[in-house]
Amino acid sequence: MSGREFFTTRTVAEALAGFRPARRTALEDVPLAEALHRVPAADVAAAAALPGFARSTVDGFAVRAADTYGASEGLPSYLDLVGAVRMGMAPTVAVRPGGCVAMPTGGVLPDGADAVVMVEHTAETMPGTIEVTRPVAPLDGIVRADEDVAAGAPLVPGGRPLRSPDLGLLAAAGVTTVRVHARPRVAIISTGDEVVPPSTAQLRPGQVRDATASALAGLVRDAGGEPVLAGIVPDDAGALEATLRDTLREADLVVVSAGSSVGARDETAGAVAALGEIWCHGLAIKPGKPTLLAECKAECGSGVPLIGLPGNPLSALVVFRLVGVPLVWRLAGCPVPPPEPSTPARLSRDLPSAAGRLDVVQVAVQDGTATPIFGPSALLSVLTRADGCLVVPEAATGLAAGSPVQVTLYR
Structure with a gap:
């Protein structure tokens, strides 16, 4: 760097499309109860079809659909009631031509039946005889044995954060643990001689409490990451480089708050350049132009992305929401972050x-x-x-x- 000019300035769209480090977090198995918003490493396939048996979706009567054709309130069809299905048990009777079986919602469809007529469209005119006042077509009122998920088909896709219905479907399939990406460890480094911890009771003139780090930690948690507050570093290139070297050993992403503005006291770019390659220093965005994106070397061999944020809190949070949050999701194996409301x-x-x-x-x-x-x-x-x-x-x-x-x- 020389002077006070930004170099390698990019648009936000270029940053989102072009700054795509290959690093991904390790894989781990987590219980289903802890899997909400975690990102599966791969598709989770169904070992068997779901629900596994044809069942009724309404209270009513299992019938042969052909026996109800032409039925109306003025000219109902009459069927013989030959039995009933009990919840949680296999049927003990079958539906023969001209017959029907009483069905609860969720009950197993008996042999011979291909539809269920809703109870609202029936009446028991005499013991053992059911009057049907509306016709049904085959498959009305039932779900097939594999209608939810076919055997071998994906229950949930890899690369997408798990949602509440996903957990329910996995539970229905008997899946109790899921292999997911570990939460990205995001190290947050604050810089500046004027920055002091939030616990500082009395500020001296010129001092400011570190508010940005706490806010960034919240955004990291929202994105499924694990924030690690790495402390405050003074405006000293050697101290910052030493802190970065230590942090890179354990972090999946490093965020440097402040110190990325081009100016006399800017030490971030020099320290980062000594540890890796700067992808851009300057984004075409307001607020947040003095943003630095880089990939640093790590002992494990996999590059660690780094974001140098502007010193002003509002600018830092705006940029991190636009660029940093998608990067956290990407590190966790989710190439397209969940849409925000x-x-x-x-x-x-x-x-x-x-x-x-x-x-x-x-x-x-x-x-x-x-x-x-x-x-x-x-x-x-x-x-x-x-x-x-x-x-x-x-x-x-x-x-x-x-x-x-x-x-x-x-x-």
């Missing part, structure tokens, strides 16, 4: 922007209207007052009041 809205006022950069604007949302929240990037309260953010694309020169926007909501 969003809502459509209309912009309350004109929003200026400069072409050639991505503008991330914090907004409050009420009654379908998105109102921008402005403030210096050093103020965390801008984020805490926001319901979410919207993005003004690089090509735009601003958005007019009333423009439709999509707001990414904060959880």
